[in-house]
Amino acid sequence: AQSVSQHNHHVILSEAASLELGCNYSYGGTVNLFWYVQYPGQHLQLLLKYFSGDPLVKGIKGFEAEFIKSKFSFNLRKPSVQWSDTAEYFCAVISQTGANNLFFGTGTRLTVIP
């Protein structure tokens, strides 16, 4: 069965600090990977996605993520966070061949202190 783990439940950073949020997935086949962001009281928005090719993908708002196949990881990074990055971040995975079902991790709450 597919599963997605986000080990950081709540991360608190000061503005300008660097960010890395962990995401590990468990699945026997080939997957597509996503990071979504949910600002307070809002819906989920796609930050970035990986399907194939360059394992380092760049998304919106200065975010990037690196797919490391050997570690089954897809960590999200940002060199310098801003107060406006305060939100909930979700890693998600979908099989490339099985059921068309996007599985989400439990989310990481990021709080950025001005």
Place this chain on the structure above:
Amino acid sequence: DTAVSQTPKYLVTQMGNDKSIKCEQNLGHDTMYWYKQDSKKFLKIMFSYNNKELIINETVPNRFSPKSPDKAHLNLHINSLELGDSAVYFCASSQGRVGGYTFGSGTRLTVV
């Protein structure tokens, strides 16, 4: 133009009532979904519809029934509402697996 729109945004109702949440997408996507987000922010898929066919039905109570009159709409009907049904329900749509899902703004359901 809102890509995936849900109504209502907020819904407060008493236990035992029946309610519906509507969802419409104007993206031309072929699959639509309903997700439930609980108080701990965990997102769990409930249903998906592809070309009017239910293709995923997770272990949700049969009080929940999705209804899709056409490819652009997927409504969620809930019978005999219970306190534990209180959550935020998100509609989403997708075209294949490559583009990811586009989510609606959510419906916050509170059962009292």
